[in-house]
Amino acid sequence: GAGVSQSPSNKVTEKGKDVELRCDPISGHTALYWYRQSLGQGLEFLIYFQGNSAPDKSGLPSDRFSAERTGGSVSTLTIQRTQQEDSAVYLCASSLGGQVAVGQFFGPGTRLTVL
Amino acid sequence: QKEVEQNSGPLSVPEGAIASLNCTYSDRGSQSFFWYRQYSGKSPELIMFIYSNGDKEDGRFTAQLNKASQYVSLLIRDSQPSDSATYLCAVTTMEYGNKLVFGAGTILRVKS
Numbered sequence: 029g030a031g032v033s034q035s036p037s038n039k040v041t042e043k044g045k046d047v048e049l050r051c052d053p054i055s056g057h058t059a060l061y062w063y064r065q066s067l068g069q070g071l072e073f074l075i076y077f078q079g080n081s082a083p084d085k086s087g088l089p090s091d092r093f094s095a096e097r098t099g100g101s102v103s104t105l106t107i108q109r110t111q112q113e114d115s116a117v118y119l120c121a122s123s124l125g126g127q128v129a130v131g132q133f134f135g136p137g138t139r140l141t142v143l
Numbered sequence: 144q145k146e147v148e149q150n151s152g153p154l155s156v157p158e159g160a161i162a163s164l165n166c167t168y169s170d171r172g173s174q175s176f177f178w179y180r181q182y183s184g185k186s187p188e189l190i191m192f193i194y195s196n197g198d199k200e201d202g203r204f205t206a207q208l209n210k211a212s213q214y215v216s217l218l219i220r221d222s223q224p225s226d227s228a229t230y231l232c233a234v235t236t237m238e239y240g241n242k243l244v245f246g247a248g249t250i251l252r253v254k255s
């Protein structure tokens with residue numbers, strides 16, 4: 029597939045457990061974003077990776093959230109000690125980086141439910 | 144002031160009418176502007192981008208940009224019920240190294 033892929037598509041977990049969400053961007057895209065979207069709400073920016081630069085982590089809501097991007101490709105968003113308010117759809121998007129004029133392309137999202 | 148502002152709506156238009164969606168932004172250095180459509184339960188989908196003042200047309204969609212007024216709009220001609228969705232405006236901001244910043248979106252409802 030040529031698009032952004034995310035896994036799992038759905039994740040149900042118990043409060044206090046850790047979860048890992050994966051994003052596989054479009055090949056060749058150097059920029060990768062994570063967003064969170066709660067039901068009926070707008071996109072909440074979490075973190076932005078651009079090439080080899082230090083990531084922009086300004087959107088991470090707490091230190092329970094972290095993300096890494098290995099080899100400039102696949103990214104993993106980790107949420108430790110999940111809370112019920114973490115329940116949301118987590119969206120990943122990628123773009124050609126410096127050539128942002130062509131926009132970001134979104135993956136299908138991971139729906140996280142914390143019981 | 145939010146970086147990218149949109150009227151949350153809902154904006155209701157009859158089928159066949161022109162829907163006009165508006166967005167203002169705060170960073171004068173912004174260079175690229177995007178419109179995304181998001182159907183309920185789906186991911187946002189890029190429908191238009193513009194980076195020069197004026198109009199850009201693609202089928203029934205026209206994006207309009209006025210950098211002096213820091214204003215970008217999306218016109219949808221001959222609106223169809225299938226256009227009912229949330230429309231997100233997004234702007235690159237030089238402050239964050241070309242990071243894309245999204246508005247909260249406008250809900251559009253096209254009534255048949």
